[in-house]
Each structure stands twice: as C-alpha cells, then as structure tokens.
Amino acid sequence: MTHNVGGIDKLARIIxxxxxxxxxxxxxxxxxxxxxxxPLVTGLLNTCPAYRLLGISTCKRQQ
Incomplete structure (x- = not known):
C-alpha cells in the first residue's frame, strides 16, 4: 500500500x-x-483511497 497521507493531514484525520x-x-x-x-483509519494507515484516485499525495517526497 502506497502512503499518500502525511504530516498535518494525518494528525487532523486522527483527531x-x-x-x-x-x-x-x-x-x-x-x-x-x-x-x-x-478519517481515523485513513490517518492511522497513512493512505487514502480517494487521494489515490485523484492522484493527490500530502507526503513529503523522498529524495
């Protein structure tokens, strides 16, 4: 599973x-x-199916 939820987005979803x-x-x-x-599950798993469909990612890019 590809991670596409990161940082503040993850924290907001969990809260x-x-x-x-x-x-x-x-x-x-x-x-x-x-x-x-x-939102709780998507925050804990760091992945959002809707983001995947829309091609969105809030994770920092790995260099």
Missing part, C-alpha cells in the same frame, strides 16, 4: 475521527458520528 467517534459514543451527535471511523 477529527476520534472526536466524531467520541461524540457518537456519548450520544451527542447520533449514529452519523461513526463516519469518524473513515
């Missing part, structure tokens, strides 16, 4: 995903909060 899941668990935003699994 947003965790917050959404936390809000869903506490019942503050309902079942839609479980959509937070998507």
């Amino acid at each position: 947003i995903g965790a917050v959404l899941i936390g809000l869903a668990i506490t019942g503050q935003i309902g079942a839609w909060g479980w959509i937070g699994l998507l």
Whole structure:
C-alpha cells in the first residue's frame, strides 16, 4: 500500500475521527458520528483511497 497521507493531514484525520467517534459514543451527535471511523483509519494507515484516485499525495517526497 502506497502512503499518500502525511504530516498535518494525518494528525487532523486522527483527531477529527476520534472526536466524531467520541461524540457518537456519548450520544451527542447520533449514529452519523461513526463516519469518524473513515478519517481515523485513513490517518492511522497513512493512505487514502480517494487521494489515490485523484492522484493527490500530502507526503513529503523522498529524495
């Protein structure tokens, strides 16, 4: 699997995903909060299928 999520993008995905899941668990935003699994998993795995389809990468280039 090619990494295409890096740095700040990764951190933002993990934080947003965790917050959404936390809000869903506490019942503050309902079942839609479980959509937070998507950014959480893509942040943890450093890969985003949508980025791959669009040819985007936020990783620093290796020299």
